[in-house]
Amino acid sequence: MTGSTVQRREEVLRTAEELFALRGYHATSVRDIADALNIKGGSLYAHIETKEDLLWEILGAAADRFFAAADPIVGSDLIPIEKLRKAIAAHVGVVTRSASSASVYSTQWQHLGEARRRAFAQRRDRYEQTFRSLVRDCIREGTFADVDEKFATLLIFSSINWIYQWYHPDGPMTPEEIARKLTDMLFNGLRRGA
Secondary structure, eight states, X not given: OOHHXXXXXXXXXXXXXXXHHHHOSTTOOHHHHHHHHTSOHHHHTTTOSOHHHHHHHHHXXXXXXXHHHHHHXXXXXXXXXXXXXXXXXXXXXXXXXXXXXXXXXXXXXXXXXXXXXXXXXXXXXXXXXXXXXXXXXHHHTTSSOSOOXXXXXXXXXXXXXXXXGTOOTTSSSOHHXXXXXXXXXXXXXXXXXX
16 A cells, blocks of 8 residues: 555544544444545445444454553563553553543444454453453452452443543543542442441
């Protein structure tokens, strides 16, 4: 691919991601993507084969960013609670750097065809298992109470996956502050200190 072809493909992906996040996958047509790029609908097919291929590529890139942020932390020599704290902060960082990507990752993957949906669900499950193993390690070492590790992991993801809905780069908190406050509340609960 030439430089201009690669650049145009990146524009197509970015535009599709923004529209999928804003309108949803089914409510976004190939014509909508072409119109947003100010090109003819037929010209778009020089860069894509199907709309689902766009969704698949967008989801794959988003998953890659989450794994790339978490894997070095999980493989580090930190104690489990610090690994979990840093993994949450890394996840928050990925979400806050691209709200549209996080939105599509969280909500639009169900629109993939059956085989791709299964493959993507397995990938999401592997990522969730990364966090679940960190929660398990925190329980084993006595840092956390003997809680249901699956439920605790779902609580963490419920807290961090939806940040894209309310986060604004010019808002009152930085991504680092959001991660710190979330982990403090998740790890310590909302009880009054002794």
